[in-house]
Amino acid sequence: MAKNLLIVESPAKAKTIEKILGQDFEVKSCFGHIRDLEKDEMGIDVKKGFKPRYIVPDEKKKVVTELKQIAKKSDEVWLATDEDREGEAISWHLCEVLGLDPESTKRIVFHEITKPAIKSAVAAPRTVDMNLVNAQQARRILDRIVGFELSPILWRKMSMRGNLSAGRVQSVAVRLIAERERSINSFVPVSSFKVDAFFSAKDINGKAVQFKAEGSKYNQADDARKFLESCTGAKYSVADIQVKPTKKSPAAPFTTSTLQQEASRKLGYGVSRTMILAQKLYEAGHISYMRTDSVNLSDTAMDGITSQINTSYGKEYVQVRKFKNKNESAQEAHEAIRPTNMETIKVDIADAQKLYDLIWKRTMASQMADAELEKTIAKIEISTNKEQLTAQGEVLKFDGFLKVYMEGKDDDDENSEEDDAEGMLPPLSVGQQLNLREMKATERFSRPSPRYTEASLVKKLEELGIGRPSTYAPTISTILKRGYVEKRDKEGVKRDYRVLMLKDDKITTVTEQENTGAEKAKLFPTDLGLVVTDFLVQYFDDVMDYGFTARIENEFDEIALGKMKWNNMLNDFYIPFKEDVQNTLEKAERISGEKELGFEPESGKKVIARMGRYGPMVQIGDVNDEEKPRFAKLKNTQSIETITYDEAMELFKLPRVLGEFEEKPVQVNIGRFGPYIAHDGKFYSLSKEHDPYEVDLDTAIPIIIEKRKAKEERTIKVFEKEKIQLLRGPYGPYIKKGLRNFPIPKEKQESAANLEIAEVQKIIEEVIANPPKKRAPKKKKA
DNA sequence: CAGTGAGCGAGCTTCCGCTTGACTT
Numbered sequence: 001m002a003k004n005l006l007i008v009e010s011p012a013k014a015k016t017i018e019k020i021l022g023q024d025f026e027v028k029s030c031f032g033h034i035r036d037l038e039k040d041e042m043g044i045d046v047k048k049g050f051k052p053r054y055i056v057p058d059e060k061k062k063v064v065t066e067l068k069q070i071a072k073k074s075d076e077v078w079l080a081t082d083e084d085r086e087g088e089a090i091s092w093h094l095c096e097v098l099g100l101d102p103e104s105t106k107r108i109v110f111h112e113i114t115k116p117a118i119k120s121a122v123a124a125p126r127t128v129d130m131n132l133v134n135a136q137q138a139r140r141i142l143d144r145i146v147g148f149e150l151s152p153i154l155w156r157k158m159s160m161r162g163n164l165s166a167g168r169v170q171s172v173a174v175r176l177i178a179e180r181e182r183s184i185n186s187f188v189p190v191s192s193f194k195v196d197a198f199f200s201a202k203d204i205n206g207k208a209v210q211f212k213a214e215g216s217k218y219n220q221a222d223d224a225r226k227f228l229e230s231c232t233g234a235k236y237s238v239a240d241i242q243v244k245p246t247k248k249s250p251a252a253p254f255t256t257s258t259l260q261q262e263a264s265r266k267l268g269y270g271v272s273r274t275m276i277l278a279q280k281l282y283e284a285g286h287i288s289y290m291r292t293d294s295v296n297l298s299d300t301a302m303d304g305i306t307s308q309i310n311t312s313y314g315k316e317y318v319q320v321r322k323f324k325n326k327n328e329s330a331q332e333a334h335e336a337i338r339p340t341n342m343e344t345i346k347v348d349i350a351d352a353q354k355l356y357d358l359i360w361k362r363t364m365a366s367q368m369a370d371a372e373l374e375k376t377i378a379k380i381e382i383s384t385n386k387e388q389l390t391a392q393g394e395v396l397k398f399d400g401f402l403k404v405y406m407e408g409k410d411d412d413d414e415n416s417e418e419d420d421a422e423g424m425l426p427p428l429s430v431g432q433q434l435n436l437r438e439m440k441a442t443e444r445f446s447r448p449s450p451r452y453t454e455a456s457l458v459k460k461l462e463e464l465g466i467g468r469p470s471t472y473a474p475t476i477s478t479i480l481k482r483g484y485v486e487k488r489d490k491e492g493v494k495r496d497y498r499v500l501m502l503k504d505d506k507i508t509t510v511t512e513q514e515n516t517g518a519e520k521a522k523l524f525p526t527d528l529g530l531v532v533t534d535f536l537v538q539y540f541d542d543v544m545d546y547g548f549t550a551r552i553e554n555e556f557d558e559i560a561l562g563k564m565k566w567n568n569m570l571n572d573f574y575i576p577f578k579e580d581v582q583n584t585l586e587k588a589e590r591i592s593g594e595k596e597l598g599f600e601p602e603s604g605k606k607v608i609a610r611m612g613r614y615g616p617m618v619q620i621g622d623v624n625d626e627e628k629p630r631f632a633k634l635k636n637t638q639s640i641e642t643i644t645y646d647e648a649m650e651l652f653k654l655p656r657v658l659g660e661f662e663e664k665p666v667q668v669n670i671g672r673f674g675p676y677i678a679h680d681g682k683f684y685s686l687s688k689e690h691d692p693y694e695v696d697l698d699t700a701i702p703i704i705i706e707k708r709k710a711k712e713e714r715t716i717k718v719f720e721k722e723k724i725q726l727l728r729g730p731y732g733p734y735i736k737k738g739l740r741n742f743p744i745p746k747e748k749q750e751s752a753a754n755l756e757i758a759e760v761q762k763i764i765e766e767v768i769a770n771p772p773k774k775r776a777p778k779k780k781k782a
Numbered sequence: 783c784a785g786t787g788a789g790c791g792a793g794c795t796t797c798c799g800c801t802t803g804a805c806t807t
Contacts, residue, residue: 009801032801039796059803086800140798147797155795159787163795170797279802291800470799590788612787623788631787655784669784676784683784 005074007067007094009081012283013113017080020115021122026074028067033086034060035093037144046574049567050141056097064097071098076106078125083109084331085560089136092128102128112298112335113288135560138569142552143168145574146543149581150536156585157535159592160528160611165482168543169467169475171536174484175544176460177452178525178533185642187448192217193224193441193500197380197389199236199434201426209426210437213380213391221498224441228502230385236434239381239388246373250365250401252295252323253336256469257462259290259359264455265408267354268521270487271454271473277352278337285340286347287359291469292334293462295323297366301338305367308342313403319369329465329553338363361405368401378428393425410459411450443497451522454487466549484529492518527616527640531593539584543577598645605629607648609640616640618648633670635691650693659697666700668692679704719757726752726760735760742767 004025008014011029018027035054037043045051056064071077077100081087087109095102106125110117150166158164195215203209218224254262256275263274278290288301297305302320309318325332339360347356374397380389396402452460458472467475479485492515501508525533537544552573558564594610597618605621612619612631616639621629632651634643655669655678664680675692677684677700684707686692690699716733717726725736733752735742742764744752 011802029801031803033799034801036799037797060801063801082800084800090800136799143798145797149797151796161795165796167797283802468799470801475798610787614787617787619787629787678784685784 003075005070006078016113020118050570079107082333084333085136088132092133114300131562132560134566135556138566157591174529175533177523181525184448189445191443191445192219195441197439198437203426213389215389232505234382234384237381238428238432240379242377244375246375248371251407253366255293257458261455275473277355280349288338289334293330294332295336304342317368365401365405371400371402372398439502441500486524490519535591597648
């Protein structure tokens with residue numbers, strides 16, 4: 001039996017550390033937090049100075065029991081949780097649960113899992129820092145108060161049903177998306193005309209090549225035309241050439257957030273996918289810990305990286321760098337994300353190779369030499385005009401880190417529009433005459449900020465100091481699951497733009513078309529998200545403020561330094577907050593996001609759009625009217641905010657009779673489960689590519705025929721006028737009664753076609769009596 | 783299943799941060 005028990009958070013770390021420390025230590029993991037606030041009644045005694053009530057959650061009981069047993073048998077317990085606020089709290093909770101004295105129990109920390117780091121940590125133990133623990137408790141309690149006070153307000157005040165929630169992080173994330181959407185919708189593009197001249201000159205081999213020079217931008221088409229006119233008959237010559245050496249430096253090694261961004265840009269992964277794959281790589285020992293905000297690399301890692309660069313590319317490619325973290329909220333408990341062994345190139349894990357390559361390359365590049373470029377800027381004179389044109393070229397003199405890796409660009413990066421296509425210029429000399437092939441003034445429109453992707457939202461949250469590496473992906477899952485936000489593509493719209501062209505001393509104008517506004521896998525707020533956000537901003541502007549987290553983080557820091565009492569801090573927050581809560585419960589009206597669209601001409605009844613119990617809808621008339629109001633669901637792409645009166649009225653055109661087929665009427669409508677076609681007492685649901693408002697008889701009939709045929713092929717037998725059916729499924733035959741499916745016992749599957757009604761009834765009864773095991777039910781309160 | 787949307791008012795839901803499995807179809 002080992003004399004010492006050392007506890008870390010992650011089981012994968014435990015294994016590695018046990019190898020390093022040898023026989024004197026048994027290393028175990030506690031799998032993160034082992035205690036949390038009780039779920040009922042807040043878990044906090046506000047009146048007793050915010051005294052928290054902690055419990056060990058059911059799913060943690062097993063780990064805790066095991067740790068208790070081993071702790072009892074060990075001479076000494078060492079706490080080696082992460083060196084950050086949460087890690088310190090975990091150590092303290094371990095003391096509480098394992099019956100250890102926090103004032104004497106050995107607490108050690110390290111930021112990297114390397115032999116020297118761990119050995120020196122063990123040589124210099126300290127004790128649990130209660131100030132830091134208190135800062136964590138304040139953080140935890142504040143989040144609980146905010147979440148568990150705000151969410152019930154939504155349940156009371158929202159007309160929409162479902163499990164709604166609000167919180168310090170998620171609600172602000174939704175707000176970012178909501179505000180971006182509104183700024184896009186109200187954006188008015190402004191056009192300008194950019195002049196480009198195309199010249200030809202001879203390259204080094206004497207071959208004629210074309211190159212581009214840029215002129216000014218004009219806000220009006222007329223001004224652009226005047227400039228082109230002024231150039232008719234002009235001669236062009238090189239007035240000046242400047243050659244400037246420039247440098248490009250590699251980006252810092254990956255943190256969680258930058259890894260998510262790069263995997264999104266280069267591989268198209270959502271943040272959850274990235275994290276699942278990274279977790280697999282970590283568990284297999286291929287990469288360091290993947291939930292980190294640090295850009296630091298251990299000395300051991302640096303040695304591996306530089307020697308790998310040396311062997312692969314040579315000494316001149318090595319350039320050792322220390323990166324500094326840009327954001328203040330970083331807690332830097334771990335290293336940057338890097339390969340554990342730079343010599344490993346192939347990882348034998350499904351789908352994870354590409355992500356590993358990305359990490360490997362980024363890590364390599366971070367310690368490689370700057371790329372050296374030579375930028376040439378040539379000014380071109382126009383004989384008839386005072387203005388000059390500018391041609392730019394770039395030549396790579398030394399590739400440096402670009403040999404392995406170049407960081408991707410977001411579509412909201414400035415200059416990304418222009419500076420990506422800088423090619424080479426042919427050799428030019430001052431005074432050289434140039435032949436103009438053509439000059440164009442192309443109309444360009446200003447663009448709104450792009451919608452967020454999962455990864456660009458994470459970037460923004462990190463900039464604001466909101467959320468942590470371990471919560472970025474789950475936060476996005478939450479706001480998607482709650483229906484506040486949707487991830488989808490948007491088709492672009494065609495837009496005309498003008499091109500004025502000067503060629504052979506003649507000016508012509510042509511109109512061309514471009515596709516604009518197309519976006520892929522972007523986050524859109526739903527009506528629910530917009531309505532809930534507006535409500536929260538109206539009544540809880542302090543918590544919803546983008547600077548709120550940063551402000552309370554400063555106070556948590558004060559607590560951690562022992563300069564502020566944690567319950568005083570909470571009290572200062574709580575008093576005005578609780579007042580807002582009371583006030584809102586009393587005064588706020590039910591939230592429905594109602595918007596008046598107009599009046600129905602025949603009846604004079606009001607037409608409105610609002611949130612209903614089942615989602616966004618339009619309504620004609622009022623509940624208090626004698627006649628019942630009429631309702632219609634909004635289409636997926638429509639929103640309460642932007643729907644027009646005409647679009648709303650269009651929605652009332654369902655149900656619609658399309659015509660007849662086999663002497664029976666064909667009707668299209670929208671039901672609870674979406675749009676469907678009704679014919680001859682049967683229902684055929686419409687797939688997404690069919691818009692129920694567009695469907696006509698000619699499209700409906702093939703759908704009926706095809707679905708009917710597919711159904712026939714799957715049907716084995718029908719009982720009681722189709723109330724009970726025997727169907728063929730992908731895993732074998734099954735029984736369908738009403739909406740419910742019932743499995744057929746294995747031994748009866750082969751002869752399913754011979755089953756009679758009595759036997760079928762018996763199977764159904766048996767299944768109902770002994771329902772198949774479902775996923776473990778959620779724990780209810782005792 | 784192919785309907786609704788208010789309100790009546792049980793009984794349900796919820797936060798953020800640490801960590802990984804154990805569950806189905």
